[in-house]
Amino acid sequence: MSLKRKWPNREKENPKSESDLYTQLKSEIQMVRGQGEPPQKNPLTFSQYLCDLCSTSHTISALKQCAVCGRWACPDCWTDAYYVCDSCGGIIALKSIKL
Ligand SMILES: [Zn+2]
Numbered sequence: 001m002s003l004k005r006k007w008p009n010r011e012k013e014n015p016k017s018e019s020d021l022y023t024q025l026k027s028e029i030q031m032v033r034g035q036g037e038p039p040q041k042n043p044l045t046f047s048q049y050l051c052d053l054c055s056t057s058h059t060i061s062a063l064k065q066c067a068v069c070g071r072w073a074c075p076d077c078w079t080d081a082y083y084v085c086d087s088c089g090g091i092i093a094l095k096s097i098k099l
Pocket residue numbers: 051052053054055056073074075076077
């Protein structure tokens with residue numbers, strides 16, 4: 001007796017969407033923090049938070065969360081052109097040269 005099983009063909013759900021750079025980046029860059037996760041508090045102060053890239057402390061309003069890796073970046077570590085941190089911005093810049 002043999003059991004014949006048909007495996008469901010579910011591999012069609014992954015069409016190429018290379019146009020979406022963010023989706024592409026998210027698959028390549030490891031998330032450091034989840035979206036909506038707060039930045040790290042500076043233990044020495046009450047209202048300051050640490051930049052995930054250079055570890056300087058800033059007020060919460062000065063930090064922005066990177067949409068790709070989830071790091072919190074201060075204005076010095078932020079790439080406004082892509083709305084990501086400098087780390088991811090560098091990768092995007094490299095990719096845009098290639099594309
Ligand atoms: Zn910084």
